Amino acid sequence: MLLGRTQLARRIFYSFCPPHRDALILDDIAKFYPSLETAEQAFAVFDRDTNGDVSRDELEMACMEIHRERLSLTASMRDLDSAAGKLDNIFMSVYFLIAILIIVAMLDVKFSTLITSFGTFILGLSCPIAETFEFDVSYGTTFEQIEHLRAKMLAFLQAEKRDFLPSIDISIADIPFDL
Numbered sequence: 001m002l003l004g005r006t007q008l009a010r011r012i013f014y015s016f017c018p019p020h021r022d023a024l025i026l027d028d029i030a031k032f033y034p035s036l037e038t039a040e041q042a043f044a045v046f047d048r049d050t051n052g053d054v055s056r057d058e059l060e061m062a063c064m065e066i067h068r069e070r071l072s073l074t075a076s077m078r079d080l081d082s083a084a085g086k087l088d089n090i091f092m093s094v095y096f097l098i099a100i101l102i103i104v105a106m107l108d109v110k111f112s113t114l115i116t117s118f119g120t121f122i123l124g125l126s127c128p129i130a131e132t133f134e135f136d137v138s139y140g141t142t143f144e145q146i147e148h149l150r151a152k153m154l155a156f157l158q159a160e161k162r163d164f165l166p167s168i169d170i171s172i173a174d175i176p177f178d179l
Helices: 001-016 027-029 036-046 056-106 112-123 143-159
Strands: 023-025 053-056
Touching: 001 056, 023 027, 027 036, 027 053, 053 056, 056 112
Parallel strands: none
Antiparallel strands: 023 053
16 A cells, blocks of 8 residues: 555656656646645645755655545544444433333332332443543654554553453644744
8 A cells, every 4th residue: 555655646746847857846736726825735735844845755755644644534533433323322222211211100110119220220331431641742753653652552452351442542632832
């Protein structure tokens, strides 16, 4: 899959860069956008060192980062969908329990017995609760180092699966700009 992203970046580069230069400039892509502002925004995505040109290596790195971001978003959406499904199941269970309580109450069962049974049932339900932890890491921490930390944490969760769900999600909450 790495080869595909590299080939895409090279195709983009060689499609826009004239043969006599080894870097793209804003004028090379500006004519393909409806306004200069839109072209500048698109160019800024690839011009990582903000020197006014985009080398083939910069373009390849930008494509890699965009791909990683898309993978992360896909995983987050999958987790969100899973959480919504679990929440839907919980709400449907509560709905059915309330409906059963109403039906049983209408059948003239002793109300205290009914409430005690319902309370015991609710306490018996154990829902996995996600916990959030914050770690401060250096600005120079690489993606690979973060992925290595994620792999170690996942291995721990899988080893302790009786107490924890074996899943983890890492996200960046803030990038401080203190110099």
